[in-house]
Amino acid sequence: MTTLDTSRAYDVEAVRADFPILRQMHHENVPLVYLDNAATSQKPNCVIEAMDRYYREYNANVHRGIHKLSEEATTEYEAARLKVRKFINAGSKREILFTRGTTESINLVAQTWGRANLKAGDVVVSSVMEHHSNIVPWQILAAEKGFTVRYVPVLPDGTLDLDHLYNLLAKEPIKLVTLMQVSNVLGVVNPVEEVIKKAHEAGALVLIDGAQSVPHMTVDVQAMDVDFFAFSGHKMLGPTGSGVLYGKRALLEAMPPWMGGGDMISSVKLSGSTWNDLPYKFEAGTPAIAEAIGLGYAVDYLNQVGLDNIHAHERDIISYALERLKEVPGLTVYGPTGENKGAVAAFMVQGIHAHDVAQLLDSEGIAVRAGHHCAMPLHEHLGVSATARASFYLYNTHAEVDALIAALHKARKTFKL
Numbered sequence: 001m002t003t004l005d006t007s008r009a010y011d012v013e014a015v016r017a018d019f020p021i022l023r024q025m026h027h028e029n030v031p032l033v034y035l036d037n038a039a040t041s042q043k044p045n046c047v048i049e050a051m052d053r054y055y056r057e058y059n060a061n062v063h064r065g066i067h068k069l070s071e072e073a074t075t076e077y078e079a080a081r082l083k084v085r086k087f088i089n090a091g092s093k094r095e096i097l098f099t100r101g102t103t104e105s106i107n108l109v110a111q112t113w114g115r116a117n118l119k120a121g122d123v124v125v126s127s128v129m130e131h132h133s134n135i136v137p138w139q140i141l142a143a144e145k146g147f148t149v150r151y152v153p154v155l156p157d158g159t160l161d162l163d164h165l166y167n168l169l170a171k172e173p174i175k176l177v178t179l180m181q182v183s184n185v186l187g188v189v190n191p192v193e194e195v196i197k198k199a200h201e202a203g204a205l206v207l208i209d210g211a212q213s214v215p216h217m218t219v220d221v222q223a224m225d226v227d228f229f230a231f232s233g234h235k236m237l238g239p240t241g242s243g244v245l246y247g248k249r250a251l252l253e254a255m256p257p258w259m260g261g262g263d264m265i266s267s268v269k270l271s272g273s274t275w276n277d278l279p280y281k282f283e284a285g286t287p288a289i290a291e292a293i294g295l296g297y298a299v300d301y302l303n304q305v306g307l308d309n310i311h312a313h314e315r316d317i318i319s320y321a322l323e324r325l326k327e328v329p330g331l332t333v334y335g336p337t338g339e340n341k342g343a344v345a346a347f348m349v350q351g352i353h354a355h356d357v358a359q360l361l362d363s364e365g366i367a368v369r370a371g372h373h374c375a376m377p378l379h380e381h382l383g384v385s386a387t388a389r390a391s392f393y394l395y396n397t398h399a400e401v402d403a404l405i406a407a408l409h410k411a412r413k414t415f416k417l
């Protein structure tokens with residue numbers, strides 16, 4: 001599946017060899033330096049080939065046909081579910097729901113559990129640092145149901161104000177705490193285990209947005225004792241359109257379905273219908289079959305390289321990047337800088353708008369993102385309308401960080417700073 005010799009120390013060049021896009025020239029003669037991994041990751045050969053194989057060799061719908069192709073597609077689709085179950089250590093494959101991504105997973109919880117359980121007088125707690133996908137679904141439902149959404153503030157060092165959260169838990173009728181594990185802007189790693197424990201002691205359930213954690217660190221949903229856990233396949237080497245909602249079985253069993261249609265029913269009569277068992281109750285219609293299979297192969301690849309190795313490599317790269325970014329005059333990095341930071345550096349260069357920074361970097365072959373990164377309330381809190389963001393993954397190198405720094409110096413010169 002890979003050329004990687006896993007018995008050797010981390011071999012970033014061998015990892016890179018598995019990603020065909022990284023061999024590409026970005027502009028005519030500038031090699032691609034891909035530093036936009038928090039937006040989406042690149043895909044290794046094994047994922048691309050697995051999806052290609054599905055379409056070339058056994059394309060068929062799942063769970064329906066009696067024919068060989070359908071059986072093969074079903075076997076591979078369900079094998080992917082088992083791989084994901086093991087990857088996050090869920091207790092049962094029935095607790096792994098395939099979705100289109102983190103956004104859909106959170107909306108699913110809001111529209112099923114939320115719709116059935118939240119009413120006027122209840123409180124849902126989110127935070128100022130959340131991605132819009134963990135703010136807007138709750139606002140939409142709150143407008144209909146009349147419950148309150150409160151937001152935990154962010155401290156000046158870019159960490160969550162935990163005292164504020166624990167005070168809320170002591171005083172208010174909180175039904176759900178919904179937080180990200182790792183911020184896509186600040187890079188901060190939130191102490192979710194501690195938060196989950198305190199929330200449970202106060203009688204609240206917890207949803208964790210793992211979009212930026214699952215690709216980069218070992219996650220064990222049982223050890224965490226989390227109630228709902230959402231993540232996206234495309235940020236962890238898998239295809240777009242693949243994602244997961246983990247939920248504790250008892251909660252999922254009690255939740256009404258969301259979308260109605262094929263596969264999610266046990267029987268349909270004109271007088272009413274009954275629902276299929278988990279996880280199918282929440283997977284109405286033809287699912288993203290190739291995408292789920294691709295995600296399964298991404299999990300295989302991450303396991304083969306080893307999440308601990310990936311995490312150690314990323315720590316090395318982000319530490320090096322943070323050191324070198326200090327050399328650029330007028331550059332501010334947001335969020336913490338210690339061990340509690342993932343491989344994300346959102347920054348601003350005084351005198352240059354973030355979009356101009358991104359455009360100038362692009363002309364040097366360096367792909368970063370600029371904007372509010374779907375975190376407008378956080379940017380309002382930081383007092384900036386936009387930041388540029390370099391985000392790293394298992395295939396990034398020190399030389400690419402050097403290229404970033406050189407391009408930033410060049411950008412300052414272009415702006416005569």
Ligand code: PMP
Pocket residue numbers: 038039100101102103104131133180182183184209211212232374
């Ligand atoms: N949460 C976080 C922390 C994210 O970084 C993202 C993607 N930027 C999302 C949620 C939404 O993920 P998706 O667009 O894959 O649904």
